[in-house]
Amino acid sequence: MKELLRDPRIRRLLLANITGSIGAGVTIIAIPWILIQREGGERLYGYITILSTLALFAMVPHYGAWLDRHSRKAAMLAAEIFGAVTTLSMASWMFVTGEAATWQLLVIFFCGMLYYTLHFPAKFAFVQQVFERRHYQSLMGLLEIQGQTASMLAGGLAALMIDHVDLSTILLLNGGTYVFSYFIQRPLPYTASHVSADKPKTSTTADLVEGLRWLGSRPAFTTFILCTLAPFVAVMVGNYLFPIYVQHILRAPAAVFGTGEMAFAAGAIAAGLVGPLLLRHLPTATVALAMMALFVVGLALLSGVPTVVTFYVALLILGLGNAGARVARGTVLLHEVPNALMGRVNVVIAAIDRLIRTLMQFAAIAVVVRADAVLAFGGLLTFTGGALLLAFLTRRAIPRTIYATVAPP
Numbered sequence: 001m002k003e004l005l006r007d008p009r010i011r012r013l014l015l016a017n018i019t020g021s022i023g024a025g026v027t028i029i030a031i032p033w034i035l036i037q038r039e040g041g042e043r044l045y046g047y048i049t050i051l052s053t054l055a056l057f058a059m060v061p062h063y064g065a066w067l068d069r070h071s072r073k074a075a076m077l078a079a080e081i082f083g084a085v086t087t088l089s090m091a092s093w094m095f096v097t098g099e100a101a102t103w104q105l106l107v108i109f110f111c112g113m114l115y116y117t118l119h120f121p122a123k124f125a126f127v128q129q130v131f132e133r134r135h136y137q138s139l140m141g142l143l144e145i146q147g148q149t150a151s152m153l154a155g156g157l158a159a160l161m162i163d164h165v166d167l168s169t170i171l172l173l174n175g176g177t178y179v180f181s182y183f184i185q186r187p188l189p190y191t192a193s194h195v196s197a198d199k200p201k202t203s204t205t206a207d208l209v210e211g212l213r214w215l216g217s218r219p220a221f222t223t224f225i226l227c228t229l230a231p232f233v234a235v236m237v238g239n240y241l242f243p244i245y246v247q248h249i250l251r252a253p254a255a256v257f258g259t260g261e262m263a264f265a266a267g268a269i270a271a272g273l274v275g276p277l278l279l280r281h282l283p284t285a286t287v288a289l290a291m292m293a294l295f296v297v298g299l300a301l302l303s304g305v306p307t308v309v310t311f312y313v314a315l316l317i318l319g320l321g322n323a324g325a326r327v328a329r330g331t332v333l334l335h336e337v338p339n340a341l342m343g344r345v346n347v348v349i350a351a352i353d354r355l356i357r358t359l360m361q362f363a364a365i366a367v368v369v370r371a372d373a374v375l376a377f378g379g380l381l382t383f384t385g386g387a388l389l390l391a392f393l394t395r396r397a398i399p400r401t402i403y404a405t406v407a408p409p
Contacts, residue, residue, distance in 0.1 A: 005142075009130065009188055014142065016184040017123070018149060020080065023177030024112055026161065027087070029261055030170055031109045032243045033254055038102060042244060046365035048106045049240055050358055052113040057354040063118070064211070064347025067125055068340065073190040075122035077182055079115055084178035086111040091171035100167045108171070121350065125342045128334050130190065138276050139334075145272035149265065211344030214337075220397035221336075223390065228288050228329045229353050230387030231295040231322040234380045237360045238318070245373040249306050256308055263312045267319025275327035285395035288328035292388045295321025299384060303377040332398060 005011065035041045067075055090108050094100050127139055161170055215222040246257045271291065278287045298317035301310050337345045360383065367376040 010139075010142065012184050012188055013123075013127070016080075016181040017143070019177045019184070020083065020119075020181035023087075023174035024083065024115060025261075026170055027108065027174045028112050028239075029258065030161070030167065031105050031112070032239070033257060034100070034167065035102070035105050035109075036243055036247065041102075042368065043365065044102065044106065045109075046240055046361065046368075048109055050361050050365075052110045053354050053358045053361065055110075056114065056117045057351060057358065059117070064121065064344050064350070067122060068342070068344055071190070071192040072122050072126040072129060073185070073188060073192075076119060076126060076185060079118035079122065080178045080182035080185070082118060083111070083115040084175050084182065086115075087171050087178065088175035091168050091175060094166075094168035094171070117350075121346050124330070124346065125339070126190070128342055129339050133335065142272070145269050149269055211341065211346075211348040214341055214345055215348055218397070220394045224285065224288075224394040224397050225329060225332065225349065226352060227387040227391035227394070228292065228325045229349070229356075230384045231292060231318075231325050233353060233357050233360060234295070234299065234384050235318065235322050236357050237364050237380060238377075240361060240364060241368070241373045241376050244368060245302070245306075245377070246311070249373055250308055250311060252308055256311070260311055260315045264315040264319035267316040267321075268323035269319075271320045271323035271327060275324050279328065279331055283398070284328050284332055285391075285398040288325050288398075289388065289392055289395060291321045291324030291328065292384070292391060293321075295325070296381065296385050296388060297321075299377055299381040303374055303381055306374055336399075 032045055035045045038044075087108070090104055090111075094104065123143075127143070131139055242260065243257055246252050246260065250256065275287065275291075294317055298314045298321060301314035301317070333342075333345070360380070363379060364376045367379060
């Protein structure tokens with residue numbers, strides 16, 4: 001990691017990402033908390049989450065194919081412009097009208113989800129293209145530390161700001177972080193070496209089929225990769241459940257919700273530090289399975305012992321387990337997927353992720369309406385436990401030797 005941190009490119013990338021992620025994170029935490037306090041807010045929040053997932057599900061195949069034919073840096077900068085324009089527009093509207101209408105909350109939430117969809121696939125393909133293979137483990141750890149440090153800071157800021165600062169001011173600060181991130185990333189040296197003028201253009205459907213074909217030719221490998229997505233899916237559904245859990249089950253203030261987000265981020269930062277070290281001494285599949293098992297323990301605490309202290313401990317464990325599985329999965333994909341196919345393969349994985357997430361979110365809304373968030377977390381526990389079992393059965397599809405030590409350049 002020390003060698004990477006001496007590289008001015010990674011320093012710029014990390015600074016831009018941490019700044020943008022803090023701003024976006026405060027908004028993503030604040031919007032649900034404000035929304036579910038309004039009449040019918042729980043259902044509206046659930047429905048906009050599902051609508052966002054479905055809309056992005058329809059978009060990602062086209063975006064992934066576009067990434068494989070265009071500059072990944074241009075895509076990263078376009079995401080920052082999109083985030084700045086949408087957020088500052090809504091902030092200005094709220095300043096003028098003096099209120100935050102429910103439809104504005106829904107639009108801001110949708111735009112925030114779209115920003116993440118635009119930014120992170122581009123960043124993943126960018127770092128794979130720009131940095132050497134021998135740095136992949138450390139890169140995944142650094143990016144996880146950066147992202148979760150931003151989440152921890154966002155959680156702390158949100159806990160302080162939600163009850164004391166107008167939403168329009170929060171959005172103004174958020175928009176400023178996107179602008180800052182844009183100008184930090186703009187000087188990054190980059191050549192779109194994957195783009196060839198002689199390469200014939202293909203349709204989005206053909207690109208999607210190519211990604212499916214690559215994954216389909218490796219069924220056990222693909223099954224393992226998809227199973228390691230289960231903690232991430234559970235976290236995304238949990239993002240809907242966490243504010244409801246804090247308000248209705250724990251009956252606690254916004255500070256508890258924000259502190260819980262900080263605990264989650266602290267666990268993820270620990271995974272970013274420890275994950276690359278483990279990957280140098282243990283098979284990747286072993287690390288991923290251990291992290292998934294930790295995640296299952298965290299869900300068991302949430303569904304079995306609903307107290308404030310347990311909430312903090314559970315989110316710490318969930319952050320560690322989810323981020324650890326992400327580091328392991330990302331390392332496998334960086335090593336195994338050709339860069340020219342990375343956008344298309346990532347799109348297929350993202351499409352399956354969003355399809356499963358949509359179904360799980362529908363189920364979570366139904367459970368919350370008819371019962372409570374504790375039972376919904378029990379459902380996530382069952383889902384993640386099943387994925388852990390299936391990942392264990394397909395673990396031998398993941399190569400052992402190239403990840404046990406640092407790969408040569």
